[in-house]
Amino acid sequence: MGEIPTLPTTVVRPGDKRYPALSRGFNQRWIAAPEYVRLVRTPEEARAALAEAVNEVPADPARTRITVKAGGHCYEDFVCGADVRVILDVSPMCGVSYDSAMQAYCVEAGATNWHVYSHLYPVSGKALPGGSCYSVGLGGHIPAGGFGLLSRQHGLTVDYLYAVEVAVVNADKTVRLVVARRDDEDERLAELLWAHTGGGGGNFGVVTRFWFRGLPEPPKQVLLTALAWDWKDFTKDEFAGLVTAYGEYFHRHQDAASASGKLFGLLKLNHVSNGQIGLLAQVDVDDPDGPQAMTDFIQAVDGRIGPPATKMRSVMGEHFVHMDIPRVMPWLTAAQALNASGENRCGKYKSAYLRKPFTEQQISAMWAYLGKEEYTGYVNKQALIQVDSYGSAINRPLHDTAVRQRDSVLKLQYQVYWTRQDADEDTHIAWIRDTYKATFAETGGVPVAGGDATDGCYIGYPDADLNDGRWNESEQSWETLYYKDAYAKLQGIKRHWDPLNVFRHAQSIRPGPES
Template structure:
């Protein structure tokens, strides 16, 4: 038994040297001043800590929320905010093991993508098709319906979720640990499992463990490509051709059994001040058609535009991959190469699912706000639109999850970053709001759910502007944009499993009214 495991539960309060670091997350915009941060190491410690927290009387009536931190990557103030009283930090719970009784791989909620890739794959040959950023915690990533570079080949993380354990609070504020399986005889437990397959983190309880069945084996080797084009060589027509070609390629290659259907790519449409537009792509080369698929993909983009492809020379959002030539390497090595830099900056994010390629009107709006011709008074190298390939195995029925967007071909993330204490913070936020609203002007400033082109937003990239009628005039609520037809069921799960609404934030599930 390790020395750490025998120590008493760790409580960190103001005045402790650890307090400033543990009261904030990845996004430096959000810094809390909780009464304390409690680091928990076991499910039983979680149960006890939560039970204690819900019975305490707040020292400050303005700070009443109890929040949960895993990797600390929440983009809004849902975990670290001015109204937070207690942060339960599950990051010490990072075990990865095989559970023979469950016939499933067990991953504790504080484990990050790094733990899962680096610990599960070497001993089992299995992988979770999760994200590229190593420091993201599974406690938030999985319930959001996380995705990654293997998702077009193998689907979403939640497609493999067999069971979840959570500490929940009843109407008398008693806390207990429950395990919810997808095949549980109790319908209430099945519903709780379902809610964790895309219903968002921090809504129903404190997740302690996940169990996964049927995990895929990643490719032995992949072909990784990174290239860029210099902004100065682009005309508006060439920009439109590149963006259209990217969307059309993934519209036309959706079969996850084909090499081209397995190929994953990220198009980095940076602000012109960055100097370059970037492209990262990966394909399975265990598939004999893998090399041909990559060559065809690059030709479909680079072969249709005038600018010459070159190396990536700068950071683009959360990635910087400097490679001379496309390179074949083991899957785990490629995953490590693509790992996000994880710089702690302030930031704002927005998202969209696209069922079809961008329209001409949408491309014109992006071109305008990226600053090539107009809006040149704004310059920020770390302002960009990242367009991810999507679909393939993600869109393969049956769909039994709370993640409802299952026929999209692209997933888009609007991003802007700036250093802490930057006096232009309001300007950066204004830019991302303006470019997003302009892109989706035809549908009320947001990518409406069940639209001809779009299908709503991703709860894993939360954006409280969706709540605001100044920025969302679509007639669709944020609940619909995230959850579509699944929201009413999520409300009923919330009403039953969190009747006191202990777990709440700016976009938490509101309890239903009962059956």
């Protein structure tokens, strides 16, 4: 085969056979109808494409937004919405290299988690502590404050972010590329870097490149365990015992230098129609205490309940790991085994940070709404509450970041999936809304930020319901739930770097008042 010819930036319009695929993302619930999708391959192409888009006159006044797509995993319609006019797709820009001038590893914004794992690690021995879903694009994952199975050991991805390059739109509609460093003497540039350490993607401009310093080395080997329990064996007391033991374990083990503090778990509280509750866990076995930490963890959780542990027999959210016994394997092999890309389905998601183990009220609500007392006629194997371990190194950040939730021990992701052919979309959305609202009934239906037991929501799992008084009856706005005290500073940064509010959606940073 010959080389792919050098062509002008690719523009895909309606009628092109590629258009249907490129105008949607991972969540099939959201399909856009833009005037065009433009794929960019270099930072300069991104700058020029943005400049052209900003200065065009929309053909349809109802479709004016310009959005940026990397891996396409945005859960809401922020990228692929009905009001989108242009999608700038940076996925062809996916290089990974070492920048000697910057003394940092450079990763382009279209790269995915798997690009970093499979391209950076083999040549450097370094890794980002990113997510298990390796088709997620870093253009969204990093600015959200992405985390993964190495995060209790090494912190968040943004803890290693040193610099970022962004195409920004000036007040006169000209566009320039700027590089912002963590230690920039120019305060405005340092603030732009800070905004990308948890301020969310698609807020300030088009990110083209990230630079990371001090990246950690993942373990040579990890011990991976997958267990499940059959729902039919659970009483409410058994369920309470399981989720309490899980929460208490991670509340107690918060020392990232210890094997137990490095251990990461994912508890899959599936709807009863799935038939099972699942558990995935990984621990560093370069640490000689790693195997014993896994044994102690399983004993702490499984030993607290009567139902016998068995194998996973079905997909649970975005995971299905069928293993006969706990297995030691190279870290990169384990990352591949746990890949959680899942199917391209319709979905709805919600999140919560927990600072303490589950309360009795929360446990009762989850028991009821997972199908034991409410929604007993609801059948959906792919409705669940996923409980990720959190804390340890995450709670001791290396630098100040825009991620403000730095003392939580658990991170929840409510998930429900269905296909576009399913006529019961409203039923699925009602289930997740009602379940979430019941769980946090004591605080207005949401996990309030700075609460005794909760600390808000994760912008990486956006939820437009937080804008709606029917589902958020607390006194906290979505801005506070995501960003806490960082929001005012983010607003000032937004006003300076995106004065025309080009990059906007239902939960984008709103420009702050002029100072």
